[in-house]
Amino acid sequence: MSDLLHTALHAAKAGSDTPPAVPYSRPASPGTGGYPVQIGFVGLGAMGWVMAKNLANHRAAHVHASPPILVWNRTSAKADSLFEELGQHKVRVAQTLEQVVTECDVIFTALANDETVKSIYQQFVQTLKHTPPARNKIFVETSTIYPTLAGELDVLVSSVPHCHLIASPVFGTPSVAAAAQLVIVMSGDYRSKQQVAYMLVPGVGKKVIDLGGNIEKANTFKLIGNSMILGTLEILAESYTLAEKSGIAANQVHDLVKDIFPAPGITRYSERMSTNNFDGATGFSIDGGIKDASHIRRLTAVHNSPMPSIDIAHQHLITARAIHTGHVEAGRDAVEVLDWSGIVAGTRVAAGLDAFESKNVHGVVPED
Numbered sequence: 584m585s586d587l588l589h590t591a592l593h594a595a596k597a598g599s600d601t602p603p604a605v606p607y608s609r610p611a612s613p614g615t616g617g618y619p620v621q622i623g624f625v626g627l628g629a630m631g632w633v634m635a636k637n638l639a640n641h642r643a644a645h646v647h648a649s650p651p652i653l654v655w656n657r658t659s660a661k662a663d664s665l666f667e668e669l670g671q672h673k674v675r676v677a678q679t680l681e682q683v684v685t686e687c688d689v690i691f692t693a694l695a696n697d698e699t700v701k702s703i704y705q706q707f708v709q710t711l712k713h714t715p716p717a718r719n720k721i722f723v724e725t726s727t728i729y730p731t732l733a734g735e736l737d738v739l740v741s742s743v744p745h746c747h748l749i750a751s752p753v754f755g756t757p758s759v760a761a762a763a764q765l766v767i768v769m770s771g772d773y774r775s776k777q778q779v780a781y782m783l784v785p786g787v788g789k790k791v792i793d794l795g796g797n798i799e800k801a802n803t804f805k806l807i808g809n810s811m812i813l814g815t816l817e818i819l820a821e822s823y824t825l826a827e828k829s830g831i832a833a834n835q836v837h838d839l840v841k842d843i844f845p846a847p848g849i850t851r852y853s854e855r856m857s858t859n860n861f862d863g864a865t866g867f868s869i870d871g872g873i874k875d876a877s878h879i880r881r882l883t884a885v886h887n888s889p890m891p892s893i894d895i896a897h898q899h900l901i902t903a904r905a906i907h908t909g910h911v912e913a914g915r916d917a918v919e920v921l922d923w924s925g926i927v928a929g930t931r932v933a934a935g936l937d938a939f940e941s942k943n944v945h946g947v948v949p950e951d
Contacts, residue, residue: 604790607777622652622782623687625680625703626726627661629865630753631693633760634725634787636665638691639673641763641786651675655683681710689779691723696874697732700724704736711743721775722748727809727871729878730799737771737798747772749779750798752805753788756848757865763787770794770801803882810879810893813872813923815844816852817896820927823856824934827943833857834944855924859941863922869907872923873900899929906938 622642624635635654642649655677656662662676677683683690684707694700707722722740724733733750740748749771759765765788769776773796780791794800819840826836837857841850855861863869876897883890903925910917917939928938 602790605780605784606791606793607773607780609781610774610778619648619650620689621650621687623677623683623690624652624654624693625656625683625690626693626695627654627656627665628693628695629757629867630760631656631725632661632665633757634691634693634753634765635674636669637760637763637787638782639665639669642782643673645786653677653683653687655680680706684710685714685716688719689721689723689782691725694726695871696726697728700726700728700736701732704739708739708743711746715743716745718745720746721772721779722746723751723779724748725751725753727752727805727875727878728802729881730802730806733770733798733802747775748798749775750801751776751779751783752801754805754808755788756851756867758851759847760787764789767791768794768801768804771796771798806875806879806882809875810890812848813876813879813896814890814892815849816924816926817892817899817930819849819853819856820899820930823927823941823943824930824936827931827936827941828934832943833941852924855922856927858944859939861922861925861928861939862918863920863925864918866922866924869900869904869921869923869925872926873897873904876900896926899926899933902929902932903927903938906932910939 622638624631624638627635635652639652642652651672651674653675654662654665659676666674666676677686680703690707692700692703694703704722704724711720724736733748737748740746749769751767751769753760753765753767755765763786767780767783767788767790769780769791770793776791776793784791792804794804823833823836826833834857837850837853840853844850844853855866876893879890879893880897883893900923904921906928907917907921907925925939931941932938
């Protein structure tokens with residue numbers, strides 16, 4: 584009821600011309616058959632951990648008799664820390680993937696790369712073919728993967744009776760996720776999208792964008808969106824490098840960014856570049872950035888739609904990772920995980936500057 588009231592109030596405030604946060608009618612009942620829906624969450628990285636936390640908190644507060652969500656991560660410490668923070672009434676820790684896939688009605692996955700996603704789903708299906716489900720089971724794949732992999736997963740999952748897959752990548756950094764302001768994209772089975780959308784909004788995200796029944800479309804859309812973000816990162820990196828070379832202070836450039844590009848993600852990456860803060864532990868790893876850039880470039884080749892800025896950004900990401908790897912191997916002080924805002928290292932070294940230790944942080948560079 585509180586979800587319904589929230590949605591109604593939000594719509595009333597927004598006005599009739601504003602699209603609804605969820606583009607589907609509300610399901611007739613919150614579950615599938617009148618029993619409490621058991622949710623599972625696989626993958627507790629920087630984004631998955633926050634999404635699972637918000638989902639658990641929201642359901643405990645707003646869904647009557649909702650059981651604790653069942654979480655699993657390759658390294659158990661992440662799952663244990665979530666359990667310690669939220670407690671047994673909101674979270675249970677699964678011992679195996681088999682436990683998640685057999686016990687849960689809706690299973691979210693948030694994983695690092697295509698290879699991991701494919702491996703996890705193969706394990707899901709192998710388990711379910713030995714113990715076929717007796718009722719509907721929905722898989723919600725939120726990772727950024729190449730579109731054709733979503734199609735492969737759909738064929739794999741639908742080979743098991745009563746099982747459905749929706750592609751549901753999200754836009755936003757971990758800090759945006761913490762504020763439950765993610766933009767969620769969905770494609771695939773309509774009824775599954777309808778049910779899952781109301782699980783995620785407003786507890787995990789602020790809106791859902793529906794891309795229709797072709798399951799590959801959501802991941803295509805995600806790559807298009809990430810091309811905009813990556814292209815902006817490249818422009819920021821080049822601009823900060825030019826500012827340093829021409830004697831303009833980084834903090835002044837950052838103030839300008841906040842004035843003319845006041846989007847949270849852009850200003851956050853700008854702040855990282857302006858202060859040499861490239862710790863990816865709470866951001867987006869450069870490995871993930873290179874993976875996404877590679878997917879975007881592959882997509883542009885398939886559709887004969889060149890994106891030169893992404894080609895350049897891809898090279899600068901690789902340059903930054905190579906320098907960071909060299910620092911780690913040499914025992915130099917370096918962050919454990921390099922954020923993809925570290926792309927600026929590629930433009931800096933091309934201009935003859937230090938990769939990660941700009942001297943242009945606190946003031947204007949003195950003129951000769």
